[in-house]
Structures are given as C-alpha cells and as structure tokens.
Amino acid sequence: MTTEEINRRFAELVGVEWHDVVCASPGDYLCSCGKRFESSGDYVLHLPPYYHTPDYCANPVLVLEVMMKLEYWGENWGVTIGSMLDKTGKIALEAIKWIEENT
Numbered sequence: 829m830t831t832e833e834i835n836r837r838f839a840e841l842v843g844v845e846w847h848d849v850v851c852a853s854p855g856d857y858l859c860s861c862g863k864r865f866e867s868s869g870d871y872v873l874h875l876p877p878y879y880h881t882p883d884y885c886a887n888p889v890l891v892l893e894v895m896m897k898l899e900y901w902g903e904n905w906g907v908t909i910g911s912m913l914d915k916t917g918k919i920a921l922e923a924i925k926w927i928e929e930n931t
C-alpha cells in the first residue's frame with residue numbers, strides 16, 4: 829500500500845472523513861466525503877492541501893491518539909518503540925491490521 833492508501837484506509841476504519849476527487853465535471857463536483865459543489869473554486873478549497881486530511885504515516889502520534897480515543901490502547905496491536913518513531917506508515921499499518929481482525 830502507498831502512504832496515501834494507508835492514510836485513507838486508516839481514516840475509513842476509524843471514522844475520519846476523507847476528502848478526494850470523485851467526480852469533477854463542470855457544474856458537478858463530488859468529494860469522497862459525499863459533499864457536492866457547483867463551483868470548481870469551492871471544490872478546490874474543500875480538497876487537500878487547503879482542507880487538511882491527516883497524514884498518519886508521517887505523524888505516528890496521530891495514530892496513537894486515535895487508537896487511545898477508541899480505547900484500543902493496551903491491546904496488543906504491534907506497537908513498538910521502532911513503530912512509534914517510524915514515519916513511513918508502519919504503525920498505521922499495524923493499527924489497520926488489528927482493527928480489521930478485531931473489530
């Protein structure tokens with residue numbers, strides 16, 4: 829999985845809205861979060877980088893925060909010092925795997 833795919837899958841699993849182009853034809857712009865726009869200007873401002881979607885791969889602490897909020901902290905889902913310091917998405921992948929298998 830690419831870091832984009834990891835970020836997106838983790839967001840889906842934990843209920844975080846993801847903003848990405850679904851349809852972009854003049855007068856009808858649809859985002860993956862379900863919002864529709866008539867103007868391309870409003871649409872562009874709704875998407876990254878203007879509208880921030882979390883980069884869980886580059887910021888492993890965000891994964892820990894979400895997992896703690898969901899009360900998955902203390903579960904054995906593969907957290908190590910190495911994965912906490914990794915910026916390539918290791919901890920997000922471990923979290924995805926654990927959530928898919930255990931929830």
Ligand SMILES: [Zn+2]
Pocket residue numbers: 846847848859860861862863874
């Ligand atoms: Zn959106």
